[in-house]
Amino acid sequence: MRTPIIAGNWKMHKTVAEAIDLAHGVCSAVENVSGVDVVLCPTFTALSAVKNIVEGTNVGLGAQNMYWEVQGAFTGEISPVMLAELCDYVILGHSERRQYFGETDEGVNKKIKAALAHSLIPIVCVGEDLTQNEAGETETFVGGQVKAAFDGLSPDEAATVIVAYEPIWAIGTGKTADPAMANGIIKTSIRGILAGLYGDSVAEKIRVQYGGSVKPDNVAGFMAQPDIDGALVGGASLKVDSFLALVEGSA
Ligand code: 13P
Numbered sequence: 001m002r003t004p005i006i007a008g009n010w011k012m013h014k015t016v017a018e019a020i021d022l023a024h025g026v027c028s029a030v031e032n033v034s035g036v037d038v039v040l041c042p043t044f045t046a047l048s049a050v051k052n053i054v055e056g057t058n059v060g061l062g063a064q065n066m067y068w069e070v071q072g073a074f075t076g077e078i079s080p081v082m083l084a085e086l087c088d089y090v091i092l093g094h095s096e097r098r099q100y101f102g103e104t105d106e107g108v109n110k111k112i113k114a115a116l117a118h119s120l121i122p123i124v125c126v127g128e129d130l131t132q133n134e135a136g137e138t139e140t141f142v143g144g145q146v147k148a149a150f151d152g153l154s155p156d157e158a159a160t161v162i163v164a165y166e167p168i169w170a171i172g173t174g175k176t177a178d179p180a181m182a183n184g185i186i187k188t189s190i191r192g193i194l195a196g197l198y199g200d201s202v203a204e205k206i207r208v209q210y211g212g213s214v215k216p217d218n219v220a221g222f223m224a225q226p227d228i229d230g231a232l233v234g235g236a237s238l239k240v241d242s243f244l245a246l247v248e249g250s251a
Helices: 016-029 044-054 080-084 095-101 105-117 130-134 138-150 155-160 179-198 200-205 219-223 240-248
Strands: 005-009 037-041 059-063 089-092 121-126 162-165 207-211 230-233
Touching: 005 089, 005 207, 005 240, 016 037, 016 044, 016 059, 016 240, 037 089, 044 059, 080 105, 089 105, 105 121, 105 138, 121 138, 130 138, 138 162, 138 179, 155 179, 155 200, 162 179, 179 200, 179 207, 179 219, 219 230, 230 240
Parallel strands: 005 037, 005 230, 037 059, 059 089, 089 121, 121 162, 162 207, 207 230
Antiparallel strands: none
8 A cells, every 4th residue: 555645846935934934834734644645845945944843743855856976066966965964855857857957867867866875765757748748649758758767776776766747738837637647647657667667566666646736626636546646746835724735635
């Protein structure tokens, strides 16, 4: 049985002071929630402050990106060693990183390996854009991203990775994928591909989230799907009330 996981990707939002407020609010709101993993992913600048708040609570902490080298002359980058001091999860290969910052499948694969080598749990994002979706290329494209992301990972490593299926056309647009259709893509192009690589027992352990305009009024539809194990949430994670409603809707 896979434990559902709701992760709030705060993207480039919240000053340190605002992040502290939101983290306090979320921690007290979800205090009595069980049966669902709750993870906050603030900006790098707020990670340390939010760490102090979530410590000893049922809320986990993640970063939004990472470089694969351990240290060195890589101005502006953050290493897995630095993140491992602060958090347990790291979002890798988000479509906004692929789209605006030139991240490639190869780079994402290196980041996943580096994260795992430092005991960070990667939340690996995959998903097609509107043109690919309309051209009927979703399954091939997403399947290719999954194969590239998991290239060279052992079965044990693979089992710890979390995958987030985030169709790009659904992110921040208010348009969501149909839950049954999203489940179908996850079943064939994510879990199915993973079953081909690692066998059914590993594929059945890997948690797969849906992301893209998840809101309190649509979360239940996604959570009811057999292959969807939670959500990676942007906009609705920025307020305590809506985030709590998502968590409660998933428990
Ligand atoms: P929204 O929930 O704002 O659509 O963002 C989804 C997302 O990109 C989470 O990583």
